Amino acid sequence: MTATPLTATPRWEGEAPVGSPASRECAASPAWRKPRPPLEEAAGALKLEIVARAKALGFDSCRIAASAPPRHSEEFRAWLREGAAGEMEWLSRGEEKRCDPQKVLPGVRSVIVVAQNYWQGEPTANPATAASGRIARYAWGEDYHEVMLRKLERLDEFLCERGGTQKCYVDTGPILERDHAAEAGIGWYGKSTMLIDPKLGTWFFLAEILTTLELSADEPQPSRCGTCVRCITACPTGAITANHRLDARRCISYLTIELKGSIPLELRPLIGDRIYGCDECLDACPWNRFASVSRETAFAAGPATRMPLRDHLALDDAQFRALFRRSPIKRIKRRGFLRNVCVALGNVGNRADLPALRRAAFDPEPLIAEHATWAIDRILDRSALPRSEPPVSGAKS
Ligand code: B12
Ligand code: SF4
Ligand code: SF4
Numbered sequence: 001m002t003a004t005p006l007t008a009t010p011r012w013e014g015e016a017p018v019g020s021p022a023s024r025e026c027a028a029s030p031a032w033r034k035p036r037p038p039l040e041e042a043a044g045a046l047k048l049e050i051v052a053r054a055k056a057l058g059f060d061s062c063r064i065a066a067s068a069p070p071r072h073s074e075e076f077r078a079w080l081r082e083g084a085a086g087e088m089e090w091l092s093r094g095e096e097k098r099c100d101p102q103k104v105l106p107g108v109r110s111v112i113v114v115a116q117n118y119w120q121g122e123p124t125a126n127p128a129t130a131a132s133g134r135i136a137r138y139a140w141g142e143d144y145h146e147v148m149l150r151k152l153e154r155l156d157e158f159l160c161e162r163g164g165t166q167k168c169y170v171d172t173g174p175i176l177e178r179d180h181a182a183e184a185g186i187g188w189y190g191k192s193t194m195l196i197d198p199k200l201g202t203w204f205f206l207a208e209i210l211t212t213l214e215l216s217a218d219e220p221q222p223s224r225c226g227t228c229v230r231c232i233t234a235c236p237t238g239a240i241t242a243n244h245r246l247d248a249r250r251c252i253s254y255l256t257i258e259l260k261g262s263i264p265l266e267l268r269p270l271i272g273d274r275i276y277g278c279d280e281c282l283d284a285c286p287w288n289r290f291a292s293v294s295r296e297t298a299f300a301a302g303p304a305t306r307m308p309l310r311d312h313l314a315l316d317d318a319q320f321r322a323l324f325r326r327s328p329i330k331r332i333k334r335r336g337f338l339r340n341v342c343v344a345l346g347n348v349g350n351r352a353d354l355p356a357l358r359r360a361a362f363d364p365e366p367l368i369a370e371h372a373t374w375a376i377d378r379i380l381d382r383s384a385l386p387r388s389e390p391p392v393s394g395a396k397s
Contacts, residue, residue: 001306002168004143005379006154007027013168021304023024026064026269028145039260040216041091041273042092043213043216044213044216046162046215047064047215047216049158050062050112050155050158050159050207050215051063052395053154053155054112054114054155057151057154057155057180058151058295058296059112059114059115059116059151060197060200060204060295061115061180061197061200061204061386062112062113062114062118063112063113063183063184063185063186063218064111064112064113064215064216064217064218065110065111065113065180065181065183065184065218066110066183066217067101067102067108067109067111067113067210068075068183069099069100069101069112070098070101070175070176070180070183071167071179071182071183072176072179073098073100073176073179075100075175075244076098076099076179076248077095077099077293078243079102079245080092080095082227083249084245084246084247084248084249084356085091086097086248086249086254086258086259087258087259087260087261088110088208088248088254088258091329094174096176097174097175098174098176100237101175101180102123104114104167104173104174104175104210105165105166105167105210107165107212108167108210108211108212109211109212109214109215110211110213110214110215110217111180111183111208111209111211112155112185112207112208112210112211112215113177113180113184113186113206113208114148114151114152114206114207114209114294115181115182115186115187115197115200115208116144116147116148116204116205116207116294117200117203117204117291117292117295117296118137118138118141118144118203118204118205118294118296118299119137119200119203119291119292119293119294120137120140120141120294120300120301121293123301123305124306127368130308130309130310130311130352130353131273131344131345131348131349132273132305132306132308132309133273133274133275133276133340133341133344134272134273134275134279134344135274135276135277135304135305135329136253136274136276136277136278136279137203137278137279137282138277138328139203139276139328139329140299140300140301140302140305141298141300141301141302141327142171142298142299142301142302142326142327143326143327143330144205144299144328145170145171145172145173145328146326147296148170148205148297149168149170149207152168152170152177152207152209153168155168155237156168156209156350158228158263159209159211163213164212164213165172165211165212166209166210166211166212167209168207168208168209168210169207169208169209169210170205170206171205171206171207171390172209173208175210175321177206177208178193178195178206180208181195181208182195182221183220184218184220185218185219185220185221186206186375187200187204187221188220188221188223188225189223189244190225190231190244190285190287191228191232191240191244192238192240192246192281192282193240193244193245193246194231194281194282194285196224196225196285196287196289198224198287199290199292200290200291200292201282201285201287201288201289201291202256202282202285202287202288203282203294204258207331209246218346222368224287227280228286230284230285231281231282231284231285231287232281232323233284234281234283234284235275235280236252236270236271236272236278236280237250237267237270238250239250239251239252240281250267251278252270252274252278252280253277253278255271256271256274256275256276256278256332256336256340257276257277257331257336258322258334260336260369261367262339262367262371263339263340263343263371267373268343268346268347268374269346269347269378271340271343271347272344272347273344273347273348274310274344275337275340275341275342275343275344276329276337276340277310289334294355296326300355302326303323304324305324308343309341309344309348309349310345310349310351310352310353310356310357312337312341313338313342313345313356313357313359313360313372314356315334316334320333320337321332321334324337332361335365335367335368336367338360338363338368338371339367339368339371341361342357342368342371342372342375343371343374343375345357345375345377346371346374346376346378347374347378349375349379350379350382351379351383353375353379354379357375357376358372358376359373360372361373361376
């Protein structure tokens with residue numbers, strides 16, 4: 001669909017020729033209200049309508065950035081060159097697009113950025129006696145990619161009616177979402193690299209609509225981190241190596257979600273009981289004390305968040321897919337998830353977890369088997385049990 005050229009006729013209705021008495025009077029007299037150009041007015045009205053529709057769809061914030069190349073493109077390129085992205089080679093594949101929205105949508109004029117609060121309050125106490133692992137809050141409920149994309153598509157339909165051509169992205173597109181969001185004033189860049197909104201804290205997702213429509217851009221927000229460095233000191237693995245710099249290779253979110261293979265031995269003990277993602281630098285942020293529970297019921301915690309760790313080890317492929325059908329956790333598949341569960345059990349499990357781990361040590365998936373063996377050794381070390389326990393019944397040899 002082609003865009004209506006909103007800026008093509010920059011002629012103001014009732015505009016007086018430059019230098020005429022009317023234009024001088026306009027500058028001098030406060031009583032004289034210069035008529036806004038109809039196209040500018042139309043663009044302003046369209047923006048108001050977009051924001052109202054975004055709010056009606058349940059987004060917590062909606063602001064506009066111009067479609068200029070992201071302010072921190074060079075930092076992003078340097079970050080890739082240093083190898084800080086680890087195995088996320090898809091970030092380098094999309095490097096040029098990420099640094100220029102015109103390469104994503106030729107003719108793009110504006111970036112509509114929306115934020116969606118996902119805070120669900122504190123986790124409810126687990127009644128089970130066996131340890132359960134920690135799942136990052138963003139993955140407690142339904143997959144935000146799907147929940148937000150459905151809403152973006154509704155906005156897209158409306159923008160198409162207004163003559164725009166759009167591309168909608170939730171997380172997975174080749175764009176530097178936080179740079180556009182910071183430019184639009186959705187929040188400021190925290191030292192943890194999280195974007196912070198003074199009301200929502202850090203607990204929100206971002207999504208964008210690139211559009212060929214011209215919309216007036218909003219102002220960025222100043223940083224309010226001040227001298228605080230809580231996120232940096234709270235990080236269990238020292239992944240925030242400087243202000244606004246994160247070495248993904250050390251980040252637990254990367255290790256438990258993005259890394260496909262074996263988790264480096266020296267980092268495993270630092271992961272603790274986290275089985276999917278990490279919220280430590282978010283929990284530490286003082287701006288999160290203002291967080292309020294999300295209006296989006298799809299993000300409410302699902303049953304998997306309360307399951308004892310060792311019960312996860314009993315999941316076969318079909319059961320795993322059924323349990324996480326609507327959750328972002330399905331992305332890492334059974335092999336990635338059970339790998340993480342083994343690491344957590346190695347860190348917080350006890351001898352009651354050994355039978356389940358011994359079965360997992362014979363899992364046909366070598367990644368799971370290797371991490372289960374590591375976990376068994378850790379538990380045995382902690383409880384000073386002999387290593388030569390008989391294999392559990394049912395274990396394949
Ligand atoms: C790759 C990725 C990751 C990687 C790398 C994260 C990282 N910080 O780079 C890993 C797997 C580790 C990760 C983890 C998480 N992620 Co993530 N991730 C992404 C993804 C797909 C790309 C981010 C990226 O381009 N990183 C490259 C780095 C260089 O860019 P950046 O993080 O934006 O960093 C910028 C700043 O460093 C800034 N900068 C550099 N120098 C300077 C200097 C100054 C003075 C300033 C102000 C800024 C500045 O410029 C950089 C380039 O733009 C985005 C979605 C997207 N398409 O953008 C989601 C996204 C950033 N992730 C998100 C979330 C929720 C998380 C987690 C909280 C999930 C969890 N609980 O486990 C953690 C948080 C970890 C953290 N502290 O950032 C949200 C963040 C929302 C928000 N409020 O900020 C996003 C936007 C997804 C979404 N659509 O909602 N993530
Ligand atoms: S998500 Fe966790 S591991 Fe990653 S930077 Fe934040 S605190 Fe560190
Ligand atoms: S913890 Fe402190 S330094 Fe880190 S993002 Fe929050 S306010 Fe900024």
